[in-house]
Amino acid sequence: MNEAISYRHIIVGVDLSEDCPKVIARAAGIASVCNAKLTLAHVLEPIAFAYGGDMPVDLSGVQEQQVQKASAELTQLAKSxxxxxxxxxxxxxxxxxxxxxxxxxxxxxxxVVGSHGRKGFALLLGSTPNSVLHGATCDVLAVLVKKQTDLPE
Known part of the structure; x- marks a missing residue:
């Protein structure tokens, strides 16, 4: 492969949905051709504190449980x-x-990230693939993942 278009390290941003294997497979195909390192990443939104009336409630334990659950799911995806x-x-x-x-x-x-192909108003409101594209210092590939119900008959 031409060095100008070869990748050395590919990060796959996954949302842990049922579409992840398709996104990982697309990234793995590219990594295979380029003999690139492949990394999986999942990002959780922070939930450090919630306020119930006048008393703050520390939810860091819940956040840690979310991290552990996501780590286990990421490990399963990596194995498959x-x-x-x-x-x-x-x-x-x-x-x-x-x-x-x-x-x-x-x-x-x-x-590499998955995209549901949002258009119009939904895209204007922002999506993770669109946000990743803007501000990235490397190439970004959005893999179109449509659910079966979204496909024309």
Missing amino acids: ADYPIQQQHVLVGQPAAELHYLAEQEEADLI
Whole structure:
């Protein structure tokens, strides 16, 4: 493959939905051709505190349970992939910002995310793939994942 278009490290941002295997498979195909390192990442929104009346409630234990559950799901996804997953990350924060930061820290040259192909008003409101695209310092691939009910008959 031409070095100008070869990738060395690919990060796959997954949302742990049923569409993840398709997104991982697309990234694995590219990684295989390029002999690239493949990393899975999932980003959880932070839920540090909630307020019930006048008393703050610490939800850090709930956040830690979410991280553990996501880590277990990421491990299962990695085991079922057709290409070796070298790293797995469960991050807490804003998805696009965390994926950008991880890509920079890991010197990744491609971020792959799933997209439901939103158009019009839904796209204007923002989506994770759109947010990842804007502000990325490397290439971004949005893999179109439509549910069976979305496909024309």
